[in-house]
Amino acid sequence: MTSASATIGAVLLAAGNASRFGAPKQLLMLDGEPMVRRMAMAAVAAVLSPVVVVTGAYHEQVLASLGDLDVQVIEHRDWSSGMGGSLAAGVRAIAEQAPSLTSVMLLLADQPSIDATDLARMLKAHARRPDRILAARYDGHLGPPCLFPRFCFDELAALHGTHGARALLDTYAERVDAHDLPAAAFDIDTPADHARWLARYRLEQPDR
Structure with a gap:
């Protein structure tokens, strides 16, 4: 699908310095692929x-990890100000590149259990009510991945600091639908999270 005909794009956030992990977690190798590349491929x-893909702290390394994937990488130099600014930069870039977009999906680089099938199911659910926000539901709350219709673009593009997409989920609570996605519950913030993910993955892939 070319950007000229696209109706739904994605903004993948991979800008932080992963202070809790102590290393560039975006580049953490999982099943032979850097974590950010896994999500971009999905x-x-x-x-x-x-x-x-919005980069920041490790721009050059993340850019190199994406190789020949059909993605656009933008560097958000003010990444340290918070996730809101990174998201806003991504939305501005995608809206400029593909003005025909009807919705945008927000993705995080550190949710490695989510795959292309999960995203396709969310897209199918969103297609039934494309004028509404769709957010993943896991562990009793809503969060990324999220699909935001066009009416949200201006507000997303104006986010700054630590105020991320949660602000819109709260503001438009009556226009938000939930999509059950247990895989979204697992994110990698610390080395202990990584160890737990590896342990679970090995259990799920006994022949590998």
Whole structure:
């Protein structure tokens, strides 16, 4: 799908310095692929287009890890101000690149259990009510991945500091639908999270 014909794109956030992990977790190798690349590949496989990856603290390394994937990488130099600014930069970039977009999916680089099938199911659910926000539901709350219709773009593009997409989920609570996605519950913030993910993955892949 080319950007000219796209209706739903993705903004993948990979800008932080992973202070709790103590190393660039975006580049953490999981099943032979850097974590950020895994999510970018899932977005491309789910036919989201364009896919904009927002980098920051480790721009050059993340850029190199994405190799020949059909994604656009933008560097948000003010990444340290908070996730809101990184998200806003991604939304501005994707809206400029693909003005025909009707919705954008927000993705995080550190949710490695989410795959292309999960994203495709969210897209199918969103297609039934495309004028509403769709947010993943896990562990009793709503969060990324999220799909935001066009009416949200201006507010997303104006976010700053630590105020991320949660602000819109709260503001438009009556226009938010939930999509059960247990895989979204697992994110990697610390080395202990990584160890737990590896242990679970090995249990789920006994022949590997």
